[in-house]
Amino acid sequence: MTHYEASSWEKGLLVAGVDEAGRGPLAGPLVASAVILPPFTEPFLKGDSKKLSPREREEAFDRIKSVALAIGTAVVDPSLIDRVGIVEANRIAFQRALEDLKHPFHVVISDYLNLENYSCIPLVKGDEKSLSCACASIVAKVIRDRIMEHYHHFIPHYNFAKHKGYPTREHLLALQEYRESFIHRKSFSPIRNAPARTS
16 A cells, blocks of 8 residues: 555655545535655555444554644634635645644645646545555544534534444435534535525
8 A cells, every 4th residue: 555655765755645524425624644654664454444343443543643743734614615625625725634744744645636736636535545644534524523522512413423424315405404504515406406495
């Protein structure tokens, strides 16, 4: 998982991996993270980060914090997603996460998006191909899950603690009954296409 990092590390360059969590949900923020690992870090994650259990992700999160040279994060609220669209919101989140690193780096490995202001290697399914991206994916996912669990305490009838805002059957049924909350993305279908209230 360090094939894409290796060529930069061999030249004495630091690599920042950047990834996000939360493109697909109907509610909650988009969270991005950027992670700089020490050169020649040996892979320490077990497979696809998205297939880890919550406990495994938390354990990996702690390991990443202990290993990384720097970690940056960014949270983009639903209102911005509605205003600029999910792709541009994703780009903004990546940019903010990289700026939050507050540590020099030379190359960016991103999940899918090409970032024109950087020497960037965009990879499809980057979190499966790059250790730096995989670490960023885990950090973003853990932080976003914690945010959604926090919101669950204020608006428990959507059960965000379980589905984290993704369009599960339970979530869609809750939307039919309660309509959208203040953290729902109003530009996303089915919220955008929901029939108007008659009373």
